[in-house]
Amino acid sequence: MRSRAVGDIERLVHAAGAGDGVLAESIESIGAEAVARIVMAEVVDRADLRGCPPVAVSFRLRTEGTITEMIVDKSGSGVTAHPATAAAASRTDATVEQSLVEVVRGVFGPRGAGSSATRVLRWRDIDGPESFGRPALAFEPVRRLLDSIDRPYHTSLAEWCVRSGSDxxxxxxxxxxxxxxxxxxxxxxxxxxxxxxxxxxDPHRGGESLRMWKRYFPRAAIFGLDIVDKTALSTPRLTVLQGDQSSATDLERVVRATGPLDIIIDDGSHISAHVITAFHTLFPALRDGGVYVVEDLQTSYWPHFGGKSGAYNDISTSMGFLKAMLDGLNHEEIDGREPAPTDAAIKGMHFYHNMAFLEKGENRDGGAPSWLSRI
Ligand SMILES: C[S@@+](CC[C@H](N)C(=O)[O-])C[C@H]1O[C@@H](n2cnc3c(N)ncnc32)[C@H](O)[C@@H]1O
Incomplete structure (x- = not known):
């Protein structure tokens, strides 16, 4: 079952793709303060204020007749977003005032849906010569915070890889x-x-690529699976589960937690038998239009990982297994073919150095006309 917080985020993500009225209604039913917390946690995560000077910024988020004020505070010990107190609000370097509907749409909406039409940004005492240096230091962190609302699709995957520490x-x-x-x-x-x-x-290490996906896909629910218990790495919109990819029972439990999937990436043990078990068990849970990715296929040629160095097409190896499905793309053209369950369910296969992408979908375009000579 989904937790309340996960359900609220999913609801906001969907409402952010609908009209202002629907989004305003969702905000009202979840509660402006809860929404402000959700959205500012996301903004702080994406803004990645590492390397910035200490800063405090007030976000005054307007709904019909009320203002919810949150403070983003970057100090030596990290970055937090918390509801404002009078004392904290009086010490901020900048104040951003904006409609909460607009901020939620910027953060969780589809590409191009964001706007800063209602935003007013004020720097503290920017005119005073004694405090000139202070707002200038705040320029960069405030830019990053606002970019994470206005331009969530601007950063490339390679840049998120580097920033998240993924290899x-x-x-x-x-x-x-x-x-x-x-x-x-x-x-x-x-x-x-x-x-x-x-x-x-190490239960507390890892999660680099999951954090990368969370930032690259601003509207997605991200799940990670590891044989080691790394559930402590879960954050909003990112859920870490424990299980063994070589166990169909574990994977079925995982699918009960995730529901139908749009993207599956296998970057686990890289042992051929495990790759094959995971594919058989998880592929049925992939939606039509979904993509199944297998990484690090070099291990298919390495006996240490259950691969074979000289038998490239052996179907017990991950590359041999994938290649055997290639002919299935043309299943309607091959007389007397023993049908495979994936024949009519894979629309495309793409191979690159050490990785493969499989596109799920109805593969029933129809064979060539029967009168065309085949022999
Ligand atoms: C290459 S690392 C993953 C790196 C991560 N995807 C990234 O890009 O940052 C492989 C992980 O798979 C996990 N693993 C190994 N065998 C597994 C299995 N049978 N089932 C699930 N996870 C497994 C390991 O504990 C390890 O954390």
């Missing part, structure tokens, strides 16, 4: 391929599962 860029060169497939759907309210959280035996 998908650098050690690997995966973002170019991911962006080719994911950029057109980046602003949809997707459900995404990645097997392999990272950090191996």
């Amino acid at each position: 998908k860029w650098g050690v690997h060169q995966y973002p170019q391929h991911y962006e080719r497939h994911f950029d057109p759907i980046r602003d949809r309210p997707l459900t995404i599962l990645e097997i392999g959280v990272g950090g191996y035996d």
Whole structure:
């Protein structure tokens, strides 16, 4: 069952894609303060104020007749967003006043839906010579905070990789391929599962790529799965589950928690038998139009991972298994073919260095005319 907080975020994400009236109604029923907390936590996460000087910024978020004030506070110990107290509000470097509907739409809305029409930004004492340095120091962190509302689709996947510490860029060169497939759907309210959280035996390490996906897909619900208990790495919009990808029972439990999936990424054990079990169990949970990705396919040629160095087409290896499905794309053209369950359910397969993308969908375009000679 979804927690209340997760349900509220999902509701806001969907309402942010609808008209102002629907969004205002959702805000009213969740409560302006709860919405302000949700949205400012997201803004702070995306703004990534590392490297910025200490700063305090007040966000005065307007709804019909009321203002909810939140303070973003960056100090030596981290960044927080909390409801304002009178004392904290009097010490801020800048004040942003804006309609809450507009802020929620900017943060959780589809590409191009945001606006800053109702925004007023004021710097503290910018005219006083003694305080001139202070607002100037605040310019960069406030820019980052506002960009995370106004331009959530501006940062590339490779940049989020570097900022989140994921090895998908650098050690690997995966973002170019991911962006080719994911950029057109980046602003949809997707459900995404990645097997392999990272950090191996340490329960508090890992999560780099999950944080990257959370920032790259601003409207998505992100799930991570690892054999090690890393559930403590969960944050709003990002849920970490524990389970073994070689166990169909574990994976069925995972799907009960996630519901139908739009994207599945296998970056787990990279053992061929595990890759194959995960595919068989999870592919049925992928929606039509969804994408199944397998990373690090070099292990298919390495015996240490259950691969085979000399038998490229052996179906017990992950590459051999995937290649066997390729002919299924043309299943309607092949006389006497033993049908495979994926034949009519895979619309496209794309292979790149060490990774594959499979597109799920009805593959029944119809074969060539029967009168055309086949022999
Ligand atoms: C390569 S790391 C994942 C890196 C992460 N996806 C990233 O890009 O930042 C592989 C992770 O898979 C996990 N793992 C290994 N065997 C597994 C299994 N059988 N089921 C689920 N997770 C597994 C490991 O604990 C490790 O944290």
